[in-house]
Amino acid sequence: MANLVLYRKYRPQTFAEITGQEHVVQTIKNAISLGAISHAYIFSGPRGSGKTTIARLLAKAANCRERKPRNFEPCNKCSSCLEIMGTRSLDFIEIDAASHRGIDEIRELRDGVKFAPVKEKYKVFVIDECHQLTKEAANALLKTLEEPPNHAIFILATTEIHKMISTIISRCQRFDFRKLNLAEITSRLEFISDRENSRFEKSALELIALNSGGSIRDAESLLDQVLAFAGDLGKDREIKIKDIKELLGIADVEIIGKFVDLLREKNAAGALKLLQDIFEKGYDPQEFSKALIRYLRQVLILKISMDSVNPILIGLAKEDQEKMKAQVEKFSQKEIQTALNLFLDVENKTKYSSIPQLPLELATVDFINPKE
Ligand SMILES: Nc1ncnc2c1ncn2[C@@H]1O[C@H](COP(=O)(O)OP(=O)(O)O)[C@@H](O)[C@H]1O
Ligand SMILES: [Mg+2]
Ligand SMILES: [Zn+2]
Structure with a gap:
């Protein structure tokens, strides 16, 4: 177990362990306990939000084999x-449609669907990134979904539902997964860091959550990096927000x-x-330009919608906000727009300039003393 990356090691093995996605979890739990499982589901939503995890659950x-009537949790032992x-x-059967996009794969699947399960009650097919199937393949899949045998369950997962043909969508029970919010991601990180016996300042975990873009998987990968880095600091030291900033380059x-x-x-x-x-x-001037553009973009977002800003979007610790x-x-x-436009050009120019910081210096002077 020790070498597993965190996001695999901590894939929830029960519905109780899922963070957020309450509407999805509740409906699926009910269907399982009532024995009313559908033959086709579509899970749409951002990466790292639990689609594959819930499909496996x-x-x-x-x-x-051990699940009691009216219960919904798998035993994880049979x-x-x-x-x-x-x-x-x-x-x-899990199929990654990003790398198996074609008609042949879906034909094979169609033939496979007809046969009864080898050992179990149901044959479950998970098709990940389903929007990537070719048109032909998608049509072949549609045929299968039109008359699925009783022993089959299809779970289609996609991060881009707008790219799916509507005839497929309408054959499936649809669940929309959402990005996780700051509190949800932070509490998941707390749970994992506890299990890993590492100590964090609470705001440090929050900062990791803020930089995850609403994806638990990405948050867990960041935590992985932080723990690897903390290993060098000495095992028992509490990890501070300052450490995270340094590591993520948020310094x-x-x-x-x-x-x-x-500038102002x-x-x-x-x-x-x-x-x-x-x-x-x-x-590095190029890194500085990138970070500057990110910063100015956040300034612009804040300027336009001071109250409605989503902290996840901003990705900054409270004090920095x-x-x-x-x-x-x-x-x-x-002024913010002018600065953004000027520094946006810098990023490219820096690559080709023989004096790497010159484009930055020029843009600075241009902003402060605009050309006539
Ligand atoms: N809702 C969630 N609750 C708890 N952990 C989650 C959740 N969503 C994602 N994770 C974590 O992220 C990892 C990847 O999630 P996954 O279900 O594969 O995401 P995707 O939506 O991209 O299929 C999981 O193994 C788990 O560690
Ligand atoms: Mg997935
Ligand atoms: Zn079981």
Whole structure:
């Protein structure tokens, strides 16, 4: 177990362990306990939100040999559960449509569907990234979905439901998964870091959650990196928000905040000096430009919708958000847009410039002293 990446090691093995997605979980639990499982489902939603996890739970619960009537949790001990968990069940077929897009694969699947399950009650087919099937393959799949045998359960998963043909969608019971919010992701990270016996400042875990884009999988991968890095710090040390910033390269936020202040104050000398100082310290101008653009974009979002900003979108710790808010008030929207346009060009120019920081310096001067 020790070498497993966290997101595999902590794939929930019961419905109780799923974070969020309450509407999906509740409906599926009811269907299982009532013995009213559909033959075709479509799970749509962002990556890392639990689609594959819930598909496997559904498959396990449907075939579990020890599940009591009116219960919905799989036992995770019987041969059927264990085979699905070890992905060696002959009656649980996962197809990745991103790499198996064609008609041949779907024909093969269609032929396979006709045969009764080898050992279990149901044959469960999970087709991941289903929107990537070719048109022909999608039509062949539709035929199968029109008259599925009683022993078959199809679960189609997709991150891009708008690319699926509507005739397939209408054959399936549809569930829309959503991005997880900050509190949900943070609590999942707390659970895992506890199990891993590592100590975190609460705001440190929050910062990881903030940088996950609403995907638990991505949050868990970040946590993996942090733990690997913390191993070098010494086992018992509490991991602080400062450590996370350093690791994720968010340390820039403070420097960039200062730089943006100088821009706003039209302090050309100060801004150029700051650039010079940090490049002497070994900062990469291209990385700095990227981080600056990200920062200015967040400033723009905050400017336009001060109240309705989603912290996940912003990806900043609370204290940094507060600082940014104060900064935003002193900026006009026009100024922010001008700065974004100027620095957007820099990113490309830096690649080709023989003096890598020159495009940044020029844009700085241009912003502070606009051309006539
Ligand atoms: N809702 C969730 N609750 C708990 N863990 C989750 C959830 N969604 C994703 N995860 C974590 O992320 C990993 C990948 O999730 P997965 O179900 O494969 O996402 P996808 O929606 O991309 O299929 C899981 O193994 C688990 O560790
Ligand atoms: Mg998946
Ligand atoms: Zn079982």
